[in-house]
Amino acid sequence: MQELPTAIPDVDGLLLLQPEELGAKLLFLVRQRGANGILNMNMFHPQSMISELWTNHGGALKYPREREDQINMALIEAWAWIEAQGLIVPALGMNGQNGFRVLSRRARAFENEQDFAAYAIARQLPRDALHASIRENVWLAYMRGDYDVAVFLATKAVEVAVKLAVREEPGFEKLMGTDLMRRAFHPENGPLADMTAHHAERQARSELFSGTIGSYKNPQSHRDVNLEDPVEAMEVIMLANHLLRVVAVRLAAIVS
Template sequence: MMRGAEHAFEFNHEPDRDDLLDRLSDAWAWLESHGLIGPHGRNTTSSWQRVTRVGRELVKDKAALTTLWADERLAGALDPQLEAKVRPIFNLGDYETACFAAMKAVEVEVRRVSGLDSTIIGVDLMRKAFKPEGGPLADAQAHPGEQLAIMNLFAGSIGAFKNPSSHRTVHFDDATEAAEVVQTADLLLRLLRRAERRLQSKP
């Protein structure tokens, strides 16, 4: 294709030929890197390529592009709890359950690290665990305003996303939005691991 484009640009005396070829090459590389085109199964030694299964799905269903963006957001490694319990569910397209499971993992880990009673749940657990100037997971070295912000971050995330049956904050037919909820859970777990290290470093 690139050779054909080059000949066409030359035939038409295109003044920006080199720039257009670079842009076309970039676009082709993007299609390859996202698995939308690939080598033909029976002709892998040549430059001939075909539209892949994913590429064909994208042509038929424009919503498939949303799934592509969602997969990109979760391309990196997640917290081990999320890798084990959430990613498989997300990959099946059950976004509502994946969001719930991600925030449930946060809740379970906050309870474990904080040592708070199992009867304390949800938003109440987050507020008690990260209560400024006294909560077991609050950073005593941080400014009180920052401590409050962290508490609200955890409490707000759990309140908005943990119970999808009663909180329709997330559009669960939107894979990208669901992926961002999982990313939020991953961030919360990173902050929690930091709090856990603080506790472990205390004499």
């Protein structure tokens, strides 16, 4: 991959990149080769591309030979990460068996490196760690890049869980949103309040639930919220995930 030293001229900078970060560069260099007609049927051989770096084509090597092992290992890790994510797949037939790869449909769908970066971040959302009520719909919406939808579904699930937990309590029939949260976790008489905790902690929990719904669920309900940051969306989803577990714990304590 003779284009790599032009894309990343600093060796130390290259070695500091995580596999997914270096992988983004490699994917788009491969796409550029395909667009320029350099690749045969869009197939490429990752190991051959690594070897290109150390082949002298009439000029001096652009990376220092003494760093060859380090650079090769970084590239091997990047290619391995890319393949593990299903972004490159074996070419059909004997070519694939001989190490040739092609870009997957997902990889070809990336418009730019920012799309890839968002995808790499999205992969960090731990699906198996999510509460059962949001494990499927929220995770799928997030992976599609519908971050505002994922946040709304996650916070809506918190509201639904609280509503179900207090459905037998009188006076809760018409409550919803922040009013529901404040009443359900009221530090003095809320049915979901933990009366073994200090008053300040009970108050804080009431505010945590109402603040989450007021800040993240209600705005999504009332207007279009263009949430484009996958990290922010992930943080809100994990906050909602924690609140769902709190509700489950409190409900179990009440039942017992």
